Amino acid sequence: MKTREKIIQASIELFNDRGERNVTTNHIAAHLGISPGNLYYHFRNKEDIIFSIYEEYARNLLLDTFPKVSADVKPLDAIILYMDAVFQAMMKFRFFYANLPVLLGKNPSLREKYVEVQHCLTDRVSQLLLSLRDTDIMTFEDDELPDIVSILRLVNTFWLSFYQTQTSDTEINDAVFYQGVLKILVIIRPYTTKTALPELLKARDMYQERFEKAAS
Numbered sequence: 001m002k003t004r005e006k007i008i009q010a011s012i013e014l015f016n017d018r019g020e021r022n023v024t025t026n027h028i029a030a031h032l033g034i035s036p037g038n039l040y041y042h043f044r045n046k047e048d049i050i051f052s053i054y055e056e057y058a059r060n061l062l063l064d065t066f067p068k069v070s071a072d073v074k075p076l077d078a079i080i081l082y083m084d085a086v087f088q089a090m091m092k093f094r095f096f097y098a099n100l101p102v103l104l105g106k107n108p109s110l111r112e113k114y115v116e117v118q119h120c121l122t123d124r125v126s127q128l129l130l131s132l133r134d135t136d137i138m139t140f141e142d143d144e145l146p147d148i149v150s151i152l153r154l155v156n157t158f159w160l161s162f163y164q165t166q167t168s169d170t171e172i173n174d175a176v177f178y179q180g181v182l183k184i185l186v187i188i189r190p191y192t193t194k195t196a197l198p199e200l201l202k203a204r205d206m207y208q209e210r211f212e213k214a215a216s
Contacts, residue, residue, distance in 0.1 A: 004042045006032055008056065011049050015095035020050070020103070047107045050096075054110060057093045058117045061086065062124075076137050076196055079128055080203050083184045086156050087177040094172050097160045118153075125149050137196040138188070148191065155183050178211035 001009075010032050014023045025046050029039045043049045090097060104111040126149050132138040140148060159180040160172060185204045192200050 003034070003038065007039060007042055007049065008052055012053055012093065012095070015050075015053075016092075020095045020099055025049075047110070050103060051107060051110050051113070053093065054096065054113060057089065057096065058113070060089050062117065062120060076132065076199050076203075079132060079188070080181075080185070082125075082128065083152075083156070084181055084207075087159075087180045090156075090160060091172070091174070091177055094160055097157065098164065100157075100161070122149055122153065125152060136193055138191045139193055140191050148187075151187055152184060155180065155187065159183065173214065175211055175214035178207050178214055181207045182211065 007028060011023070011028050014028060014031060018027075023046075025039055025043075026036055028046075028049070029036045032039075043052070096103065104114055126145060129138060129140075129145060129148060133140065160176070163176055163179070164172075182204065185200065185207065189197075189200060189204075
């Protein structure tokens, strides 16, 4: 692994464990056993590191986790798998969402990139929901689509922050993410057709079982 990639991965680890606000570039360099000058050769400052981390996260969301509905993947499975993948990606990059407004406020370039990626994700989720409607799995009016997409994205984006403000135990583990997936399924259920409802309930039961196992 090249030094630049080592810096990114070490930064993700430290930001998640200690909180981004509590980690400096000197902490990152010391963690890796390199000089601050070596770190600055690859990144100008901590904001530059965070920007590069978000680029990796965006690639993960847009290229690696986003499902394509096909004959081999049922549309309902596609959106459930996507929501699951989104929460798992958030597990890796959870520091970003724990302090999102502040990070975006400090870095205009990051805000611009973030908005660009969010618009792209909104378009893709919209197309995924339309594919569910086309295959008689969901039913909704055209003018409802933007609100459904916004609510789904809202839960995805801010579930971690909400959870951490509702409990004295702020540890983030798999159980927290399975709870997030279950919330998504609750949102989808009223729009699910009678034909597709058994499959949705089956998915709900599966994630409920995973949640209970992870929480025990």
